[in-house]
Structures are given as C-alpha cells and as structure tokens.
Amino acid sequence: MTYRVVQWATGGVGRAAIEGVARHPDLELVACWVHSASKAGRDAGEIAGIGPLGVIATDDPDEVMRVPADCVIYAPLVPDERIVERILRSGRNVVTPVGWVFPDARKSELLLDACREGRSSLHGTGIHPGGITERFPLMVSGLSGAVTSVRAEEFSDIRTYNAPDVVGDIMGFGGTPAEALAGPMAQLLGGGFRQSVRMVLHEMGFRDDAELRTTQEVAVATAPIDSPIGVIQPGLVAARRFRWEAVIDGQVVVAAIVNWLMGEEHLDPAWNFGPAGERFEVEVVGDPPVLVTFKGWQPESVEEGLRRNPGVVATAMHCVNAVPYVCRADPGIRSYLELGLIAGRAAPHLGQH
Ligand SMILES: NC(=O)c1ccc[n+]([C@@H]2O[C@H](COP(=O)([O-])OP(=O)(O)OC[C@H]3O[C@@H](n4cnc5c(N)ncnc54)[C@H](OP(=O)(O)O)[C@@H]3O)[C@@H](O)[C@H]2O)c1
Structure with missing residues (x-):
C-alpha cells in the first residue's frame, strides 16, 4: 500500500x-504547500535539494486540497x-512537529470533531x-520499578x-x-513540552495533584557571537535554559529541560555543555536507575549543521515514519500511547521493494 x-x-x-518521503518505500509525495511566493511554481524536490520529483509547489491552500491525499x-x-x-475534516490525516503531542481532549473539541467527520x-x-x-x-x-523521577534534557549549540x-x-x-523572558517561546513551544510532561505523568500513574511549573534562565553574550540570526552583541541573549517540571510533595518527578547555547564561549553566566558535549539525555530514577545518552542528532560542526542539521532531519523522519501508522489508526488525536512502535525503514537498496 x-x-x-x-x-x-x-x-x-x-x-x-x-x-x-521520497526514499520511504510506502510513501509518495503528491502535493506541496509553500509559504513564500518565491517558492511557488518550483518542483518540491528541487526545493528540498534532491532533484525534481514532478510535484510543483503552490502557495494556494485550495489547490493543495484539491489533490487526493492520505x-x-x-x-x-x-x-x-x-x-x-480543515485538513482533518477533509479526510486527510495530519502528522506534525508543531504541537498536539498529548493535547488536553477538553480543549481540542473542534479538532476531535474534525477527526470524527473526516475519519x-x-x-x-x-x-x-x-x-x-x-x-x-x-x-x-x-525496565524499572518504583520510579521516583524522570528527566529528559537537551544540550545543543543553537x-x-x-x-x-x-x-x-x-x-x-x-x-x-x-524581551526574551517575555517572548512567545515559553507559551508556544512550552505548550508542547507541558503536554509531554503530562503524558509521562499520566502513563506512569503519578499522582494527579502534581504541580506543573516552567522556569526560564538566560545567559548574555560578553563579546560579539556569530549566529544564524546575525552577530549577537554583548549584553543580548545568547543562551537559554527552560525547565518544564512536574512537582509532587516538593520533589520534581518529571522534567523536560533544554539548554540552548550559541557556543560555549563568551557567555555570562559561563554555561557550557560539560565534558560530555552536545547531547540528549533521558534518565529514569527507579529500581534500577538508568541513564541514556543520545548522540548523533547534533552536527559535528556549525557548518555541517547549517547545511543539514541531523536534529532537524530526525524531527522530519519521526514525522515521515509515523505516516503509515497514523493513516492506519482509528480516527482521533493519536499519541504514541495509541500508535505503538514507530520504526524507520531500510535504505532503498537493502529494502524489500
Ligand atoms: N518538535 C520538535 O522536535 C521540533 C524540532 C524542530 C522544529 N520544530 C518546529 O517545526 C516547525 C518548522 O521548523 P523548521 O526548522 O522547519 O523552521 P524553518 O526552517 O524556519 O521553516 C519555517 C517554515 O514556516 C514557513 N513560514 C514562515 N512564516 C510563515 C507563516 N506566517 N505562515 C505559515 N508558514 C510560515 C516558512 O516558509 P518559507 O520557507 O516559504 O518562508 C518555512 O517553510 C517550527 O514550528 C518548529 O518550532 C519542532
């Protein structure tokens, strides 16, 4: 199929x-919506830098919605x-990296209704x-019992x-x-991180009186720092740390933490990644405790990351690989709790197709 x-x-x-999508054996790209007019009319494969796919991008949502799609x-x-x-009501499934990881069903009536109508x-x-x-x-x-805390933490060079x-x-x-502390980040991405924390609390059966809190810290540049948004001048924000935490009886039981630094130099406070470098960590304190470090989703160099960032590719592949599972799922807002294991696919030259 x-x-x-x-x-x-x-x-x-x-x-x-x-x-x-182009290299996934069970998927076919049939349409592409672009935001900027300068990309409209171009082949989607050319936009992606992989050569033509015969799919011409458009900035007209109606044109995209006329193409039958799963x-x-x-x-x-x-x-x-x-x-x-609109997409859900039309009968098309949606996979996205911009939210709805584990939304509150009481606040999602409209989308749930769209899922029901569109199946x-x-x-x-x-x-x-x-x-x-x-x-x-x-x-x-x-793989643990009697869990007292769960931590997920990112250490990245932004x-x-x-x-x-x-x-x-x-x-x-x-x-x-x-400006940074009052900016949209805590609200926009924080919505997603809070949903993740709630999903862990829910599935692991932590008490439902857990208090959810967000804390933010910033570090500023002490010298000009080159970055994707231009040079960051001294005194302006060059590193951010967010914690989204669930607390029971004064103890943090679930934490999602990001440490985003514009490099490890010229920061005040002098934050760094420590000897383990850039990474993602998952820690479960229970019997037995476990600490997992994920490497490979951060590029080897700034130049490589700017060309093609493996963390961005991993984000995209988690979406792409989920498509068949989501298309087969019962209608509704479906999290990992319902979809089960989502696996990647063999390279084309090693696969069955
Ligand atoms: N969950 C995760 O782990 C994760 C990881 C990475 C990113 N994300 C999220 O994924 C989304 C895309 O990230 P990205 O790295 O691809 O960002 P990006 O490279 O900045 O791309 C942003 C995209 O949004 C389009 N756009 C800009 N303004 C828009 C508007 N007003 N309305 C609609 N589209 C608009 C841009 O179109 P043009 O190119 O045509 O200008 C571009 O296609 C972001 O929301 C990001 O926060 C999530």
Missing part, C-alpha cells in the same frame, strides 16, 4: 521530510488550528518535544540551527533578557 503525502511548508523540517506533514513556523481542522487522525511528534521528552522516557521506564525565524522570533535569541 502506498500512502499519498502532502508536504505543508518547506523550511528545514519540511525539506528534510520531502527527502524522507496524509499531510504539517510543518509551518507556527501552527494555524483552522488549517489543521482522520492527528499525531504530534518531533524530537524534543515529540521523542526525547516522552516517547523515550516512557520506553526506558518500562548556532547550528539554520532557522532564523524560529531562533530569533520564537526562541528569543538576540534580544534583551527582558
């Missing part, structure tokens, strides 16, 4: 998703719930949130993330500390 896929937005994640990989800068609702499913995924924060902690916790709009406007780098 081949699933017909639409790529919605062609930023870093969208371009990597096009490449992932699933939309929805990866714009910020989500528009009305568009997601379609919505799945939020990604790397962090959408993988490291909830899927892997839950998986690893299955100079390698070539998405200036996300890094500047959403993540709040390059502004004053006051």
